[in-house]
Amino acid sequence: MNLDYKFMISDFPIVLRALPVTLALTLWSMLFAVAVAVLFGAIILRNVPILKQIVMAINSFLKGIPLIVQLLFCYYAIPYLLSNLDGFLFIKFDPRNVPYFGAAVTAFAFNFGAYMTDVVVSSVKAVDKGQLEACYSVGMTKFQGMMKIIIPQAAVISIPNMANYFIWLLKATSIASVVNVVEMLTTARISASDGYQYMEAYLVAAAIYWIVCIVVERLIKRLDVRVGSYNKKLTVA
Amino acid sequence: MADGVKLMKDALPGLIEYLPMTLYFLIVPSIISLILGSMICAVRVGRKNVLYRIATVFVSFFRGTPSLVQLYLVLYGLPKLFEIFGVNINRWSAATFFVIASILNFSSFVSEALRGAYLAMDHGQIEAGYSVGYSRWQCLLHVIVPQTLQIALPNLKNLEIDLLKGTALAYTIGAVEVLGYAHRLIAINSGAGRMWVLLAAAILYFVINVVLEVFFNLLTKHYSKYERSLA
Numbered sequence: 001m002n003l004d005y006k007f008m009i010s011d012f013p014i015v016l017r018a019l020p021v022t023l024a025l026t027l028w029s030m031l032f033a034v035a036v037a038v039l040f041g042a043i044i045l046r047n048v049p050i051l052k053q054i055v056m057a058i059n060s061f062l063k064g065i066p067l068i069v070q071l072l073f074c075y076y077a078i079p080y081l082l083s084n085l086d087g088f089l090f091i092k093f094d095p096r097n098v099p100y101f102g103a104a105v106t107a108f109a110f111n112f113g114a115y116m117t118d119v120v121v122s123s124v125k126a127v128d129k130g131q132l133e134a135c136y137s138v139g140m141t142k143f144q145g146m147m148k149i150i151i152p153q154a155a156v157i158s159i160p161n162m163a164n165y166f167i168w169l170l171k172a173t174s175i176a177s178v179v180n181v182v183e184m185l186t187t188a189r190i191s192a193s194d195g196y197q198y199m200e201a202y203l204v205a206a207a208i209y210w211i212v213c214i215v216v217e218r219l220i221k222r223l224d225v226r227v228g229s230y231n232k233k234l235t236v237a
Numbered sequence: 238m239a240d241g242v243k244l245m246k247d248a249l250p251g252l253i254e255y256l257p258m259t260l261y262f263l264i265v266p267s268i269i270s271l272i273l274g275s276m277i278c279a280v281r282v283g284r285k286n287v288l289y290r291i292a293t294v295f296v297s298f299f300r301g302t303p304s305l306v307q308l309y310l311v312l313y314g315l316p317k318l319f320e321i322f323g324v325n326i327n328r329w330s331a332a333t334f335f336v337i338a339s340i341l342n343f344s345s346f347v348s349e350a351l352r353g354a355y356l357a358m359d360h361g362q363i364e365a366g367y368s369v370g371y372s373r374w375q376c377l378l379h380v381i382v383p384q385t386l387q388i389a390l391p392n393l394k395n396l397e398i399d400l401l402k403g404t405a406l407a408y409t410i411g412a413v414e415v416l417g418y419a420h421r422l423i424a425i426n427s428g429a430g431r432m433w434v435l436l437a438a439a440i441l442y443f444v445i446n447v448v449l450e451v452f453f454n455l456l457t458k459h460y461s462k463y464e465r466s467l468a
Contacts, residue, residue, distance in 0.1 A: 002317065002320075003317075061439075061443060064442065064443040064446040064447065065402070065439040065442045065443050065446075066401075066402035066403070066404075066405035066406075066416070066442055067402065067405075068405045068406060068408075068409075068416065069405060069416060069435055069438055069439050069442065070439075072416075072420075072435055073432060073435045073436070073439070076428075076431050076432050076435070077432055080432070171301075171302065171303040171304070172303070173303075174303035174305045174306055175303070175305055175406070177305070178305075178409055185303070185305065185306060185309075198309065198313045199310070199313040199314050199317060202306055202309045202310050202313060202314075203310065203314075205306055206298075206302045206306045206307070206310060209301065209302045209303055209306060210297075210298060210301040210302050213300075213301040213302070214297075214301060
């Protein structure tokens with residue numbers, strides 16, 4: 001194949017410089033997704049009458065439609081929403097500087113939050129019921145028992161699944177290039193548009209994504225071993 | 238609001254017209270990937286030779302990079318690859334490139350799902366197969382394949398749903414399917430009512446998803462009929 005190897009080597013640092021944007025997008029989305037998941041999961045676990053049905057309906061709808069549709073929807077809806085809310089509280093909307101990054105984070109947070117809700121619910125349910133009874137028997141309130149005993153254990157149980165979604169999310173952030181977020185893939189495209197060396201630039205981007213994914217996977221495996229040592233009885237797949 | 242409902246109603250017939258394209262992007266890659274994925278799985282559970290190394294790198298690459306990047310790589314790379322052999326494939330449609338990229342991506346995921354199922358299968362079953370005089374092929378056909386498929390079915394269902402949602406990516410390279418048409422419609426109306434058109438597309442995707450899920454649930458039920466309940 002007649003690839004422009006010189007360009008690939010010179011392009012590597014340029015694309016790599018956009019890696020922090022991809023990671024920031026991933027981390028912010030993950031943070032809000034976990035928040036959404038915990039909120040939704042709490043509603044489902046507490047069996048709040050009407051809210052539970054609403055949350056479950058929203059979840060199955062969010063899981064049933066493509067991520068790119070949600071991204072495009074947020075891409076159109078967030079500026080629309082903000083322009084209507086302009087001047088309300090501290091919200092200021094500048095049409096020349098539309099928060100595409102925020103729109104992408106919103107879409108990712110809700111999509112992955114819907115998936116992670118299941119993780120939250122199943123990992124809280126996986127904690128032994130006797131644990132909460134033990135809390136009561138030593139005089140803890142339900143809140144204390146949840147905060148100090150149940151949630152830490154559930155968090156450990158949820159690590160492998162959450163890690164899977166984290167890697168999934170890391171790869172999914174590339175779709176944000178469709179909605180004007182300048183992350184790694186967009187940077188690769190821009191850097192290639194001078195000499196039409198798209199193949200080379202995308203190969204560089206793919207290599208960086210691959211390396212990052214492998215590194216993250218290794219780190220998570222380590223974390224799992226480290227945290228899992230407190231919990232040897234559980235065999236986590 | 239009433240405006241929006243009318244916009245959605247107007248958009249739906251056109252969107253449904255492009256449904257066959259989405260289904261084509263779903264069905265063709267899933268059939269070919271099942272074959273290719275089983276082959277990769279067979280290599281990956283076998284002896285650790287050169288083929289095993291190649292398959293491992295293949296699976297790692299296609300699972301470790303975003304599908305959008307793979308799509309672009311196929312779109313720009315395949316013509317260059319074919320150029321070496323003197324074949325010009327620049328005339329191929331975007332849909333073909335999307336299907337090829339889909340197959341490469343999906344078969345690596347399928348191979349991992351099958352590999353997990355194969356390893357989870359009770360290997361006493363294979364020995365039992367040999368002990369009643371099955372040949373290797375008979376053992377594969379009557380013992381390994383049915384049981385592996387049965388264990389892998391829930392995973393395959395999830396992957397299939399992901400594949401369906403992944404077909405929406407095809408519009409980024411210009412292959413027109415449901416989302417592609419929605420995008421075109423938005424462009425024709427210069428952005429008027431764009432959220433409603435997208436919502437209509439979303440509802441359509443949701444409906445296909447529900448159908449797919451029901452189909453797989455029936456399949457799971459059919460397969461688990463033969464499962465002996467552990468008393």
